[in-house]
Amino acid sequence: MLRPPENFNSGCKTVERDRSRPQWNYVTICVDRKSLTVFKEIIDPIKHYSSQTFHPPPTIHNLVCFRQTDYESCASWVKYAIYGCNIVFLVVGAITLAVGAWLRTDSRFREFLSERYRNVVEEAFWQAPTLYIFSYVIIILGASMIVVSSLGCCGTVTQSRVLLIVYAIVTSLLMLGTLATGIYAIYKRDGIDVEVSDALTYMVQHYYQGAGVVQESLDRLQQTFRCCGNAGCSDFKVFRQDVPRTCDIRCDGCHYRIMMALRIGFSVGFIVFLLVVLLQVYFYFSFEFFVNASFNKIFG
Numbered sequence: 001m002l003r004p005p006e007n008f009n010s011g012c013k014t015v016e017r018d019r020s021r022p023q024w025n026y027v028t029i030c031v032d033r034k035s036l037t038v039f040k041e042i043i044d045p046i047k048h049y050s051s052q053t054f055h056p057p058p059t060i061h062n063l064v065c066f067r068q069t070d071y072e073s074c075a076s077w078v079k080y081a082i083y084g085c086n087i088v089f090l091v092v093g094a095i096t097l098a099v100g101a102w103l104r105t106d107s108r109f110r111e112f113l114s115e116r117y118r119n120v121v122e123e124a125f126w127q128a129p130t131l132y133i134f135s136y137v138i139i140i141l142g143a144s145m146i147v148v149s150s151l152g153c154c155g156t157v158t159q160s161r162v163l164l165i166v167y168a169i170v171t172s173l174l175m176l177g178t179l180a181t182g183i184y185a186i187y188k189r190d191g192i193d194v195e196v197s198d199a200l201t202y203m204v205q206h207y208y209q210g211a212g213v214v215q216e217s218l219d220r221l222q223q224t225f226r227c228c229g230n231a232g233c234s235d236f237k238v239f240r241q242d243v244p245r246t247c248d249i250r251c252d253g254c255h256y257r258i259m260m261a262l263r264i265g266f267s268v269g270f271i272v273f274l275l276v277v278l279l280q281v282y283f284y285f286s287f288e289f290f291v292n293a294s295f296n297k298i299f300g
Contacts, residue, residue, distance in 0.1 A: 082152060083156045083157070085275065087153070090145070092145060093142045093144070094146060095142070096145065098142070099142075100135050100137075100140075104139060141177075148170050148171055151167040151170060182266050200218075201235070203217060204229045222244070222254060225254055225258060226250075226257070228248055231253040231256075
């Protein structure tokens with residue numbers, strides 16, 4: 001049942017005089033705030049008799065039904081849109097968390113970094129490079145996306161006001177965190193760019209020095225991103241090496257592909273977060289808008 005806004009008080013208003021029956025002076029429309037019961041009351045002040053009809057007049061009935069139908073259709077669209085976005089969040093969050101956990105715990109990746117950063121060896125896993133700092137960021141971001149998407153799905157399905165409010169707050173905070181991460185990434189862009197480029201160059205240089213973690217890691221990168229070397233196939237020719245079979249035939253550099261994937265991933269994530277927040281704000285205020293419009297039309 002459609003309910004009035006919280007700031008609306010129950011009351012009555014005289015809307016017309018019944019000229020066909022002069023002895024009945026007042027025709028009053030009353031609204032009960034709790035249940036939105038609309039009824040018409042006709043009072044005879046001489047006989048102290050009143051007649052009450054608990055069915056709203058056709059104009060008011062049509063207005064309320066139209067507003068309710070309009071609200072329900074909009075709310076249904078918003079509901080499915082938020083639910084769909086949260087399913088995407090859940091999948092992307094799970095993938096992000098898995099990638100971050102792999103970077104954080106994979107022993108072969110640790111061996112590669114220990115070999116790459118000989119000056120820190122074992123401490124490379126804990127102190128070192130920007131790559132590991134971002135592995136923690138990726139883990140936190142992925143876990144947060146899973147929690148937020150779960151809240152959004154549960155709140156949308158159950159239509160729980162508490163869950164939806166918590167979901168809106170957490171989503172806003174996560175969007176701000178994503179924005180802060182993006183600003184930090186832009187600030188550290190040169191460092192990340194150099195870090196990735198140096199790592200790829202080192203892998204190309206030591207690719208044919210026996211089968212090992214370097215060769216396996218570069219093969220995985222080249223197959224995953226469909227790239228070759230750091231800047232392209234020419235990197236192997238610089239070191240007078242044959243181009244590996246795992247290189248993509250287009251010879252796009254892995255450095256370019258990896259940085260482009262990071263930019264696209266951040267941009268898509270931020271846009272989706274922003275879209276969900278805007279939909280959530282619309283979902284909260286649409287009800288108040290439609291109900292207030294209905295009551296303003298009746299009592300305005």
